[in-house]
Amino acid sequence: MVTSYDILIKNGRIIDGTGISEYTADVGITNGRISKIAPQINEEEAIETIDANNLVICPGFIDVHSHSDMALPLGNRLESTLHQGITTTLIGNCGFSLAPVNEDRLDIIKREFDMHAPPGASIDVTWRSFAEYLDSIEQARISSNIASLVGLGAIRIAGGPAYDDRPPTKPEREMMKKYIAEAMESGAFGMSTGLIYPPQVYASTDEIVELAEVVAKYNGLYFSHIRGEGETVLKAVTEVIEIVERSGCAGGQIAHHKVAGQQLWGKSKETLHLIDEANKRGLSITCDQYPYDRGSTSLISLLPPWVHIGGIDKLLNRLKSSEIREKIITDMENEKSEWENIKLEAGWENIFIASTKTEKWKEVQGLSLSEISQSKGYPNEYAALFELLLDENAEVSMTMKSMGDEDIERIMKSEYMMVGTDGAGVSPVGILSHGKPHPRHYGTYPRILGKYVRERKILTLENAIHKMTGFPAQRLGLDDRGVLRENAWADIVIFNPETIIDNATYLNPHQFPTGIPFVIVNGVMVIRDSVQGEELPGQVIRKSK
Ligand SMILES: [Zn+2]
Numbered sequence: 001m002v003t004s005y006d007i008l009i010k011n012g013r014i015i016d017g018t019g020i021s022e023y024t025a026d027v028g029i030t031n032g033r034i035s036k037i038a039p040q041i042n043e044e045e046a047i048e049t050i051d052a053n054n055l056v057i058c059p060g061f062i063d064v065h066s067h068s069d070m071a072l073p074l075g076n077r078l079e080s081t082l083h084q085g086i087t088t089t090l091i092g093n094c095g096f097s098l099a100p101v102n103e104d105r106l107d108i109i110k111r112e113f114d115m116h117a118p119p120g121a122s123i124d125v126t127w128r129s130f131a132e133y134l135d136s137i138e139q140a141r142i143s144s145n146i147a148s149l150v151g152l153g154a155i156r157i158a159g160g161p162a163y164d165d166r167p168p169t170k171p172e173r174e175m176m177k178k179y180i181a182e183a184m185e186s187g188a189f190g191m192s193t194g195l196i197y198p199p200q201v202y203a204s205t206d207e208i209v210e211l212a213e214v215v216a217k218y219n220g221l222y223f224s225h226i227r228g229e230g231e232t233v234l235k236a237v238t239e240v241i242e243i244v245e246r247s248g249c250a251g252g253q254i255a256h257h258k259v260a261g262q263q264l265w266g267k268s269k270e271t272l273h274l275i276d277e278a279n280k281r282g283l284s285i286t287c288d289q290y291p292y293d294r295g296s297t298s299l300i301s302l303l304p305p306w307v308h309i310g311g312i313d314k315l316l317n318r319l320k321s322s323e324i325r326e327k328i329i330t331d332m333e334n335e336k337s338e339w340e341n342i343k344l345e346a347g348w349e350n351i352f353i354a355s356t357k358t359e360k361w362k363e364v365q366g367l368s369l370s371e372i373s374q375s376k377g378y379p380n381e382y383a384a385l386f387e388l389l390l391d392e393n394a395e396v397s398m399t400m401k402s403m404g405d406e407d408i409e410r411i412m413k414s415e416y417m418m419v420g421t422d423g424a425g426v427s428p429v430g431i432l433s434h435g436k437p438h439p440r441h442y443g444t445y446p447r448i449l450g451k452y453v454r455e456r457k458i459l460t461l462e463n464a465i466h467k468m469t470g471f472p473a474q475r476l477g478l479d480d481r482g483v484l485r486e487n488a489w490a491d492i493v494i495f496n497p498e499t500i501i502d503n504a505t506y507l508n509p510h511q512f513p514t515g516i517p518f519v520i521v522n523g524v525m526v527i528r529d530s531v532q533g534e535e536l537p538g539q540v541i542r543k544s545k
Contacts, residue, residue, distance in 0.1 A: 005030055005046040006523060012052030012494065015462055016484040017059040017469035022462060027057060029490040032523035032537075037486055048525075050518060052494050056461070059469040059482050060087025060144075060491030060521065061445050065223075065255055065288045065420025067091070068146075069098050070116050073123045075432050076142045078425030082532060083512040084445045084502075085468075087491035087521045088481060088541065089425070092149035093255060094194035094225040099133030099150070100179045101125055102158040109157060111312060115395050116298075118434035119357040130179075131186035134540050142538035144521045145491070147476065149192040149223055150183035155211070156199045163311040165202045173210060180214045187542025189476055190221030190249070195236070196228070196301060196340040198308035205239055212247035218545070221475070223253040229295075230261040230345040230402075232338065237271045241278045241285055251284035251475065256422045257411050258403050260295065261345035265404035268411050275416050286475055288420030289411050291447050293403040294506070296354060296422070296438035299389065299396040302343050304331040312394055319386050329382050342400055348373070348381040350401040352506065353388075355435025357395050361388055365436045366507045399438050399506060409458050412448075418471045419448060419464075428510040439509045443502025446513035450501035461497060478541070494518035 005028040014037070015022045028036035028046065043049050066089040068078060081089060091097070101109055106125065113123045127133040130150060137146055159175030160168045168176060180191060191212060194200050212222050222244055226236035237254060244252035254275070259267045278285045300308070300315065307328060308315050318324045332343050343351065349370040356365060364372050369381045378384040388396060411417055423441035426432040445468060452458040459467070473482025480488045493516060500515030512530070519527035524537035 003045055003047050004028065005035065005041070006048070007520065007525065008041055008043060008046035008049045009052050009057055009492070009494065010041070010043065010049060012055050012057035014484060015056055015058045015465045017465060017473070017482050019462055019466035019470065022056070027484065027492070029520070029523045032490055034484060034486055034488050034490050037484065050494065054496070055494050055517070056497050057484065057492060057494050058465045059484055060493050060519065061085045061419070061468040062088045062090070062472040062476070062478070062482055063421050064090045064253070064418060064472045064475065065093050065422050066424060067093060067096065067422065068425040069096065070113065070123065071425045071432055072137055072140070072142070072146070074117070074121055075425070075427065075430065076140050076536060077427065077532065078143050079427040079532060080423065080442045081421070081425045082143055082519055082526055083516065084442060085493035085495065085516050085519055086144060086421070086445065087493070087519065088145040088147065088478075090147050090149065090189065090476065092151050092188070093192050093223060095151040095153040095192050095197060095200045096194060097148060097151035097154045097192070098123070099127055099130045100154060100158045100183060101128045103128060105157055105162065108162060108311065112157075115312060118431050121431050129186070130183035130188060134186060134542065138540045141536040143526055143532070143536050144538040145541050146538060147189055147541040147543070149190050150180060150188040152191060152193040152200045152203060152208070152211070153197065155179050156203065161199070161202070163199045163309060165306070165309045167204060167207060176211060177214045180211055184215060184218035184220055188220065189543045190223060191215045192223040194225040196225065198305060201305045201339070205242065208243055209246045212243055212249050216248035216250070218543070219250045220543070221251050221253060222247065222249040223255055225255045228340045229258050230264060230340060232340070233259055233264065233267055234270055234274065237274050241274065241283065244283055244285065251286065253475070254285070254287040256295070256420065257287035257289050257417065258295065259407045260342070260402040262402075262404065265407055268407040272410065272414050272416070275414075279416065286416045286418060287411070287414070288418050289408075290420065290422050290440045290444045291408065291412065291452060292438070292440055293405065293408065294399045294401045294438065295403070296397065296399040296440075299353070299398045300394050302332070302351070302385065303328060304337070305339050316390060316394060319390055325382070325386060346400040346402040352399045354397040354399050354437060356392055358392055360391060364388070397435070397437075412452060412458055417467060418475065419444065419468045426510070428512075433510055436506065436509050439502065439504035439506060442504035442509060442511060443513055446500045446515065447502035449495070449497065450515070454497065477543070490520055490523040492520040
């Protein structure tokens with residue numbers, strides 16, 4: 001008998017990603033695509049059959065907020081993302097993308113990349129243009145699909161004032177716009193910003209609107225890590241809406257939406273109201289979220305923006321001066337600060353060191369700055385912070401507990417929210433197993449399906465899966481992914497809704513989740529019986545014009 005299907009999945013509960021109720025059917029896969037969905041498909045017509053009795057079959061998850069940029073040149077297996085069911089990853093978030101690269105500013109770029117790379121690792125920057133960058137990912141081959149935004153940070157370094165705290169000159173503005181146009185021509189899905197991070201923190205709303213107008217010409221999106229998630233969160237959400245409205249971008253996305261700082265908990269009512277109003281006025285504003293009460297970023301983000309002017313070496317020099325240290329402390333204690341003051345939002349007891357690089361500071365991974373200061377006998381947390389940053393060349397990451405459960409659940413239920421990890425493809429083994437990364441790298445999707453769907457019943461299974469598949473596909477304009485439909489790409493996750501759960505913790509993050517036995521990317525089974533094979537069937541997805 002002639003076989004019609006490469007893979008046949010039988011007897012599963014189909015949740016198709018559109019949000020409609022589940023139904024039972026068989027799914028046939030041929031040449032990378034879903035070729036048939038029917039009540040009964042004959043097993044003899046398939047080369048390989050999976051019995052999915054009592055399991056859910058759904059589209060592969062689309063992670064709209066990833067930072068796998070740095071991981072990709074160091075490893076193409078993306079273990080922590082594949083094991084949680086992610087089959088398509090959008091990189092280039094928070095204004096941070098590895099392209100474009102201006103030859104004349106290669107030294108600044110290399111310094112920045114090394115800072116974010118694991119110890120001993122260095123990124124070989126073989127590309128310059130955005131097109132060359134996407135080609136380089138394709139040539140290295142990947143385990144799952146990759147799409148990308150272009151980051152304002154990269155644009156400001158390539159063509160703008162880089163780490164200077166000033167508006168770009170007219171020629172610089174033209175150069176930045178040229179770089180954005182090239183990225184959009186090459187298949188970027190839009191532009192991202194991270195407005196608490198230098199050098200982007202120095203960009204005004206007007207500067208961003210002018211650049212976003214180029215994105216709008218290509219029908220692209222504006223994704224933003226907003227200017228403040230604490231005291232200034234309402235103003236920051238309003239800025240995203242203003243930028244989308246004035247520039248004419250196809251849509252706006254508020255990255256990892258949260259309210260940071262206990263005194264502000266409850267404010268998500270107002271942020272979601274602003275988003276709702278904007279949509280009712282005809283704009284398209286959405287947000288993404290990961291299901292944890294701690295955030296995570298680089299430890300230097302605790303410092304006021306002026307300390308970062310001129311780049312990382314200048315920052316380190318400033319930390320050596322006792323006079324400047326005093327000024328930093330005064331600014332960080334100022335309750336009226338206009339910049340994102342994470343230390344005031346979370347408090348020293350809730351700021352934990354995630355990853356360090358030197359032997360001297362290895363043992364503090366997982367500890368709070370209060371604990372470190374006390375156990376090591378420093379006069380206060382600032383003294384510990386400054387010494388740690390100097391010893392480590394500022395290459396330290398942290399997690400900070402600043403979110404409330406009520407806000408997390410309210411945002412999760414919002415019709416405008418889709419899931420994004422804010423994580424990256426790391427691994428329990430090899431160079432990417434370094435440190436204690438935020439558990440969201442491993443557990444975002446299974447945690448929502450286990451803790452928030454099964455245990456707390458915050459979302460229905462169908463709605464949660466829509467937020468992981470069909471909704472992000474719609475946001476990115478991917479017509480043939482994110483849904484289980486005949487002729488769509490066969491990106492598929494098969495999981496057990498009774499057992500699925502995350503296992504990664506803050507102290508022991510490098511752990512795969514439970515309950516996801518099969519993951520299929522473009523018709524190829526990459527995870528089989530919960531074990532990842534050697535296959536690299538991923539594609540680079542470029543935005544169609
Ligand atoms: Zn961010």
